[in-house]
Amino acid sequence: MDNNFKSGFIAIIGRPNVGKSTFMNHVIGQKIAIMSDKAQTTRNKIQGVLTEKDAQYVFIDTPGIHKPKHRLGDFMVKIAEDTLNEVDAILFMINAKEGYGKGDQYIIDRLQQVNRPVFLILNKIDLVHPDELFPLIDLYKNKYNFEEIIPISALQGNNVKHLLNVIKTHLPEGPQYYPEDQVTDHPERFIIGELIREKVLQLTREEIPHSIAVVIENIETRDSDAVFIQASIITERKTQKGILIGKQGSMLKNIGKNARKDIEALLGSKVYLELWVKVQKDWRNKQSQLKEYGFRSDEY
Numbered sequence: 128m129d130n131n132f133k134s135g136f137i138a139i140i141g142r143p144n145v146g147k148s149t150f151m152n153h154v155i156g157q158k159i160a161i162m163s164d165k166a167q168t169t170r171n172k173i174q175g176v177l178t179e180k181d182a183q184y185v186f187i188d189t190p191g192i193h194k195p196k197h198r199l200g201d202f203m204v205k206i207a208e209d210t211l212n213e214v215d216a217i218l219f220m221i222n223a224k225e226g227y228g229k230g231d232q233y234i235i236d237r238l239q240q241v242n243r244p245v246f247l248i249l250n251k252i253d254l255v256h257p258d259e260l261f262p263l264i265d266l267y268k269n270k271y272n273f274e275e276i277i278p279i280s281a282l283q284g285n286n287v288k289h290l291l292n293v294i295k296t297h298l299p300e301g302p303q304y305y306p307e308d309q310v311t312d313h314p315e316r317f318i319i320g321e322l323i324r325e326k327v328l329q330l331t332r333e334e335i336p337h338s339i340a341v342v343i344e345n346i347e348t349r350d351s352d353a354v355f356i357q358a359s360i361i362t363e364r365k366t367q368k369g370i371l372i373g374k375q376g377s378m379l380k381n382i383g384k385n386a387r388k389d390i391e392a393l394l395g396s397k398v399y400l401e402l403w404v405k406v407q408k409d410w411r412n413k414q415s416q417l418k419e420y421g422f423r424s425d426e427y
Contacts (some may be wrong), residue, residue, distance in 0.1 A: 134183040135167055135215030135298035142153065142230040143337060145222045146250040150174045150281035151188045154291070157174070157311045159273050178307040182295050185304060204373040211241045216274075217299050218290075220248040223255050223278065235271050240422060244297050245271065249278040250284060323358055323386045323402070330382055338363040339371075360404045371404045379404065 139147045150294040155175040177184040211217060221231060238245055247267050249260060265277050275293055311318070320341040327339055340361040342404065347355050360382075362368055372379050379402055387400045 131300060132181055132183075132303065133295060133298040134185070134304060136187060137183045137216045137218060137294060138187045138211060138214040139218045140211070140234060141220035141248075142222075142228065142234070144359045146281045147188050147195060147219045147220055149199070150220065150248075150250065150279075150287075153185055153281050153284055153287060154184075154186065155370040158284040171249075173313060176305045176310050177291075177304070178303065178309075182298060183303050183305065183307075184294065184298070211237065211243065214243060216294055216381075217241065217243050217245045218294075219245055219247050219273075220250050221267075223249040223260060223263060224343060226263055230269075232270070237272070237273060244274040246293070246405055247271075247276040248290065249276065250281050252278045253280040253283050266389065268277060315394065315400065316346060318356050319356060319390050320358065321347070322389045323360070323400075326382045326386045327360060327371065329388075330378065330385070338367065348396070351397075353399060354390075354394055355401075357401045358382055358403075360402060361407050365404070365406055367405050368404045 139150060141147055152175075154177055160393065175188065176187045177186070181342055217238070219234065221227075238267045249263065254258065260278055267273065267276065275296070277286065277290050279290055281287065320343050324339065324341045327341075342359045342361060343356065344359055345355075345357040362371060370378065372384075372413060373381070383400050383402050387398050390400065
């Protein structure tokens with residue numbers, strides 16, 4: 128291996144819904160982080176790995192930093208803030224279309240305590256006129272001493288290669304942490320659950336808030352090489368259960384059909400997916416439920 132091989136961990140932070148997961152999926156080249164136009168979609172740190180001939184980038188897509196409203200929210204914000212002191216570089220992403228907001232100042236205040244290079248990433252530049260970027264850049268320059276300010280479109284890939292090259296110059300020389308064909312450190316079981324949750328968020332729209340979790344009950348490969356998956360969608364209220372099942376099971380069938388396509392692409396196998404809906408009242412505020420559903424932390 129090249130003696131000058133570089134490697135490092137890069138946190139992607141920002142307000143909810145600025146395009147962090149879209150960026151991650153574009154860079155990695157496949158879907159590992161779920162996407163939704165609803166805020167606070169990402170609940171755990173998703174690590175995506177990009178390996179080039181002379182560098183390995185380990186991206187950490189953190190939950191959006193926001194003012195928490197329940198214990199799950201506390202957990203999400205704690206993950207995002209703890210990550211800042213564990214990485215080699217930080218990408219602070221904003222939505223160029225929306226511009227500066229109170230939530231950005233909340234994040235900037237926390238960045239003042241961090242001794243890491245911070246890059247301001249103006250995402251979604253495909254949605255604004257270039258002239259609108261200059262006053263936005265000046266505004267942020269006055270609030271924090273960023274290492275560099277880089278406009279991109281994660282959706283279209285504009286300027287993303289340049290961003291990667293800039294990040295590389297700030298990574299330390301180091302080992303290749305993951306095999307070159309590995310794109311995430313998360314087990315397939317976790318990603319399958321996230322793909323199902325993504326379809327719930329996309330198909331139920333405003334009817335179901337972020338009060339759902341997905342638990343993979345069983346995965347097995349049978350003689351035909353087909354993969355059989357059983358999963359439960361956990362929600363907080365009986366009324367939500369009715370919406371998730373739909374008239375004559377139509378909504379649940381739709382969720383299953385759409386999720387199965389993505390899971391087959393992930394696994395490269397035929398998939399049989401069986402879904403149930405279960406009610407667990409107020410699970411987002413119960414530490415035992417949070418741990419059972421995979422939200423683990425030393426303190427909440």
